[in-house]
Amino acid sequence: MSAVAKTIKREPFENYAPSPVRKAALEAKAAEPPPYIRARAPEWLSRVIGPVIGIALFIGLWALLAASSPNLPGPAKTWVSAVQVFGDPFYRKGPNDQGIGWNVLNSLSRVGIGFGLAALIGIPLGFMVGRFRFLSDMSAPIISLLRPVSPLAWLPIGLLVFKAANPAAIWVIFISSIWPMIINTAAGVRQVPQDYLNVARVLNLSEWKVFTRILFPAVLPYMMTGVRLAMGVAWLVIVAAEMLTGGVGIGFWVWDEWNNLNVEHIIIAIFTVGVIGLLLEQLLLLVARRFEYE
Amino acid sequence: MDKYLSIEHVDMVFDTRKGPFTALADINLGVGQGEFVSLIGHSGCGKSTLLNLVAGLLKPTSGAMILATREIAGPGPDRGVVFQNHSLLPWLSCFDNVHLAVERVFGEGESRAELKARTRRALELVHLGDAESKFPHEISGGMKQRVGIARALSMEPNMLLLDEPFGALDALTRAHLQDELMRIVAATGSTVLMVTHDVDEAVLLSDRVVMLSNRPAAGIGEVLDIDLARPRERLALAAHPRYLHYRKTVLQFLYQKQMRVAA
Ligand SMILES: Nc1ncnc2c1ncn2[C@@H]1O[C@H](COP(=O)(O)OP(=O)(O)O)[C@@H](O)[C@H]1O
Ligand SMILES: [Mg+2]
Numbered sequence: 001m002s003a004v005a006k007t008i009k010r011e012p013f014e015n016y017a018p019s020p021v022r023k024a025a026l027e028a029k030a031a032e033p034p035p036y037i038r039a040r041a042p043e044w045l046s047r048v049i050g051p052v053i054g055i056a057l058f059i060g061l062w063a064l065l066a067a068s069s070p071n072l073p074g075p076a077k078t079w080v081s082a083v084q085v086f087g088d089p090f091y092r093k094g095p096n097d098q099g100i101g102w103n104v105l106n107s108l109s110r111v112g113i114g115f116g117l118a119a120l121i122g123i124p125l126g127f128m129v130g131r132f133r134f135l136s137d138m139s140a141p142i143i144s145l146l147r148p149v150s151p152l153a154w155l156p157i158g159l160l161v162f163k164a165a166n167p168a169a170i171w172v173i174f175i176s177s178i179w180p181m182i183i184n185t186a187a188g189v190r191q192v193p194q195d196y197l198n199v200a201r202v203l204n205l206s207e208w209k210v211f212t213r214i215l216f217p218a219v220l221p222y223m224m225t226g227v228r229l230a231m232g233v234a235w236l237v238i239v240a241a242e243m244l245t246g247g248v249g250i251g252f253w254v255w256d257e258w259n260n261l262n263v264e265h266i267i268i269a270i271f272t273v274g275v276i277g278l279l280l281e282q283l284l285l286l287v288a289r290r291f292e293y294e
Numbered sequence: 295m296d297k298y299l300s301i302e303h304v305d306m307v308f309d310t311r312k313g314p315f316t317a318l319a320d321i322n323l324g325v326g327q328g329e330f331v332s333l334i335g336h337s338g339c340g341k342s343t344l345l346n347l348v349a350g351l352l353k354p355t356s357g358a359m360i361l362a363t364r365e366i367a368g369p370g371p372d373r374g375v376v377f378q379n380h381s382l383l384p385w386l387s388c389f390d391n392v393h394l395a396v397e398r399v400f401g402e403g404e405s406r407a408e409l410k411a412r413t414r415r416a417l418e419l420v421h422l423g424d425a426e427s428k429f430p431h432e433i434s435g436g437m438k439q440r441v442g443i444a445r446a447l448s449m450e451p452n453m454l455l456l457d458e459p460f461g462a463l464d465a466l467t468r469a470h471l472q473d474e475l476m477r478i479v480a481a482t483g484s485t486v487l488m489v490t491h492d493v494d495e496a497v498l499l500s501d502r503v504v505m506l507s508n509r510p511a512a513g514i515g516e517v518l519d520i521d522l523a524r525p526r527e528r529l530a531l532a533a534h535p536r537y538l539h540y541r542k543t544v545l546q547f548l549y550q551k552q553m554r555v556a557a
Contacts, residue, residue: 086343112499195379195381196378196381196383198351198375198377198381199371199377199381199383201350201351201368202349202350202351202373202374202375203394203395203449204370204373204397204398205398206372207396209394209398212393213383213386214383217383217385293384293385293429293431
């Protein structure tokens, strides 16, 4: 009844004036763009304009600050230096003087190994802790005690055990990125809807089927959150760890340039670390989006 | 009594933070083979609890439950359960959701092709043959509920347990699915225990309506035999004096005898 009323009502209205769409089409043909086409443009522009203004403001502030402090290089000086640094990223002049590309790759590989090992151990551990009450009770005090420890506090232990800088740095990455993976995976297992588990029970599924068809897919989004958080922590920590351990790496590079008092390079390193962190985050978000069901 | 399902002196007490909570007290109920029995009652009176007991998802605190001469010890493929909120796995297609059940029950004795054919037959039974490759979020609520029914039926259970299967659907879809359920039950000869809070649904579908009384001391209030010939036509029954009488009896139970207790 009401649907009929609606159609009847709409008819005279549409005859009254051309619909907005038709009107737009008509006026788009005119030589001069109609005013509201210009009014619509800001929709995409406004999305760009915010970030652009933000960045411009940031660079402006930076330039101001640099002008008043003689030791801090301004944006222009840094840019020139960055062009040089990225112009030849893969040179090698001895163990302590290598291109930024090598430094970044070395840091990434340390993060990759430490983070990968943490995932390999942390995710299955998270599943077990989440599934079995006893394991959860058992591990809860250890996890809550060790998790808040600053990652770098683990470095001496690493140096002691491995007697080398590189494995010690990887160890620090491992120990600091394992907690988010354990905790989020376990939380994911605990929140698997009772409905799904009831389905498993009334269908009498085997433990393996429960895992592959219900537990794993249901936990995957939580697991990915843990992986993403862990990656963030790992990338944060690597710079600090490398500052202490030395070797080739972006953190060591920062420290080395500080000793050379090459502040432009430090700023370049900061931006590089930021951009790579952002890219890693986006990559993992992209992967995570593949595992969303609804 | 040679009842197919027999529930004798069953109590269900939950341990809660505030101490023990008696959800069901002294339930006695028998369901004959091929019988369609509805459980009706106000929200929270223990309908789902009783159904979950029969499903084997819960264990009674005391009392006995016998299904086909054997004590119910846990969930089993002899009972197909349709949950209130469809409970399809969102990461599996409709086909795979049903196949999961088929595989479990018939996987050992039959070939892959046979299992697939079974899955297709179950989906076709609920008129969803075309939607088999769709995922649950791509289909309507009514279709999801039908996949749930197909999943339960595909196991060829001796008994079908339905927990407010159409509760979340609009009236038209609900009527349509009720008709389909009657057709399927007639075709398969299933024994059915269905939870509902819809009076028309209970009277239209059932051979017997079991009315649960409110808390405290939730138990079976009245049992009403529905003596209406099958197949039943909702339009013809709408003015049928006996249908109206049954309907009124259930309504009276729910809104006169029980409301006063609840208030
Ligand atoms: N696992 C449980 N633990 C404690 N209380 C429960 C549990 N399951 C159900 N109940 C309680 O038992 C009562 C009946 O619940 P339920 O059977 O779901 O009612 P309904 O008739 O609406 O299906 C409710 O008061 C509910 O809070
Ligand atoms: Mg319920």
